[in-house]
Amino acid sequence: MALDKPYKDVPGTIIFDAEQSRLGYWLNQFCTSLMKAENRARFLADERAYLDEWAMTEEQKQAVMARDLNWCMQLGGNIYFLARIGATDGKSFQQMAGSMTGMSEEEYRNMMLAGGRSVEGNRYLGEDGDAQPHRQPQGAGSKKEGN
Amino acid sequence: MARITASVYTSHVPAIGVAMDLHKTQEDYWQPLFAGYDFSKQWMKDNKPDVIFLVYNDHATAFSLDMIPTFAIGTAAEYKPADEGWGARPVPVVKGHPALASHIAQSVIQQDFDLTIVNKMDVDHGLTVPLSLMCGELDPVKDAWPCPVIPFAVNVVQYPVPSGQRCFALGQAIRKAVESFDEDINVHIWGTGGMSHQLQGARAGLINREWDNNWLDLMINDPVACAKVPHIDYVREAGSEGIELVMWLIARGAMADVNNGERSGPLPQVTHRFYHVPASNTAVGHAILENKE
Numbered sequence: 001m002a003l004d005k006p007y008k009d010v011p012g013t014i015i016f017d018a019e020q021s022r023l024g025y026w027l028n029q030f031c032t033s034l035m036k037a038e039n040r041a042r043f044l045a046d047e048r049a050y051l052d053e054w055a056m057t058e059e060q061k062q063a064v065m066a067r068d069l070n071w072c073m074q075l076g077g078n079i080y081f082l083a084r085i086g087a088t089d090g091k092s093f094q095q096m097a098g099s100m101t102g103m104s105e106e107e108y109r110n111m112m113l114a115g116g117r118s119v120e121g122n123r124y125l126g127e128d129g130d131a132q133p134h135r136q137p138q139g140a141g142s143k144k145e146g147n
Numbered sequence: 148m149a150r151i152t153a154s155v156y157t158s159h160v161p162a163i164g165v166a167m168d169l170h171k172t173q174e175d176y177w178q179p180l181f182a183g184y185d186f187s188k189q190w191m192k193d194n195k196p197d198v199i200f201l202v203y204n205d206h207a208t209a210f211s212l213d214m215i216p217t218f219a220i221g222t223a224a225e226y227k228p229a230d231e232g233w234g235a236r237p238v239p240v241v242k243g244h245p246a247l248a249s250h251i252a253q254s255v256i257q258q259d260f261d262l263t264i265v266n267k268m269d270v271d272h273g274l275t276v277p278l279s280l281m282c283g284e285l286d287p288v289k290d291a292w293p294c295p296v297i298p299f300a301v302n303v304v305q306y307p308v309p310s311g312q313r314c315f316a317l318g319q320a321i322r323k324a325v326e327s328f329d330e331d332i333n334v335h336i337w338g339t340g341g342m343s344h345q346l347q348g349a350r351a352g353l354i355n356r357e358w359d360n361n362w363l364d365l366m367i368n369d370p371v372a373c374a375k376v377p378h379i380d381y382v383r384e385a386g387s388e389g390i391e392l393v394m395w396l397i398a399r400g401a402m403a404d405v406n407n408g409e410r411s412g413p414l415p416q417v418t419h420r421f422y423h424v425p426a427s428n429t430a431v432g433h434a435i436l437e438n439k440e
């Protein structure tokens with residue numbers, strides 16, 4: 001019998017469950033290694049060489065080097081682990097979360113100051129809220145696309 | 148006997164710790180948030196507990212994917228602030244209470260909750276930010292936290308995470324455990340984390356003010372019903388990290404009006420309640436509940 005996973009239909013959201021955890025084990029373990037200052041220095045000095053020390057897939061390594069956190073999450077990354085990469089780069093949690101929305105840092109910050117993203121239209125896949133796939137990318141990201 | 152006299156609830160956003168450590172609390176962005184804790188800091192001074200039982204979640208700090216305990220109780224003599232990638236927070240080392248923690252572990256496991264016993268770990272912002280909010284800025288060398296702290300970590304990182312119902316029942320077991328400790332000491336139980344936030348994906352930045360405040364009403368006034376809120380509601384309504392709120396139900400379940408899964412006796416006194424948006428990516432909720440004599 002299939003397991004109950006009602007969270008699969010929440011737009012713009014990947015729940016880190018046992019399946020994701022299995023995919024992302026080494027990616028997340030690599031992230032954990034960045035909690036040591038000497039490892040952060042080694043990673044920043046030669047990202048590729050440092051990543052090659054881990055049993056990650058090539059795609060996971062590319063996603064890390066691209067600093068594409070959405071891509072990392074699709075490959076089993078978890079935001080609390082991925083935050084170690086952002087910390088290594090000197091980024092705040094707000095900058096990291098904002099980087100996943102397609103919005104500029106300023107747009108994201110302003111959205112939060114204005115009360116945050118609305119839940120309306122963003123509860124279920126297929127509604128028409130701003131986090132829905134058919135409305136991506138959003139903010140400055142969408143302007144670049146000429147939308 | 149030992150007794151639980153009060154429960155404290157607060158979000159534990161890392162940026163709040165950064166703002167305190169960099170002395171930015173009076174900046175326009177942060178001042179309204181910290182103003183909501185002015186009362187609480189004075190209350191802590193006037194109502195200093197002997198021990199704080201602090202429920203929080205570890206953010207992939209002490210527990211990597213090597214080990215994922217659902218409930219972990221700290222029985223060590225001390226816990227160092229963790230390096231979460233930015234370097235360790237400049238706050239005092241957290242002193243534990245090994246005697247009471249071990250006693251609670253024994254009692255709660257005998258009440259059929261499987262706790263992981265932790266004798267060595269660092270504590271991250273999930274634990275130190277609530278302490279900073281309630282105790283103010285402290286010098287890491289010259290100052291100390293006001294009392295020993297028992298860290299109690301709940302897995303809300305890798306699904307499945309414990310249900311609100313299970314957390315609520317666990318709070319009741321913890322109160323029984325505390326009340327069977329022979330020393331005459333005053334314990335506060337804190338439930339931390341939570342209120343709406345989502346840190347990931349295209350839906351990052353979700354805030355649901357109405358849901359948060361309704362949930363807080365329910366948590367205070369009808370915790371039995373609140374414990375029945377399913378996981379998916381937290382995710383859908385309050386964002387993927389809004390699930391942290393289940394930890395507040397551990398503290399609520401430990402209050403005197405909850406017995407055998409039902410409410411009996413007077414509601415606790417709501418000494419303080421506060422809500423603010425935003426702190427970095429999240430809504431901040433805060434409450435202090437006291438048992439009536």
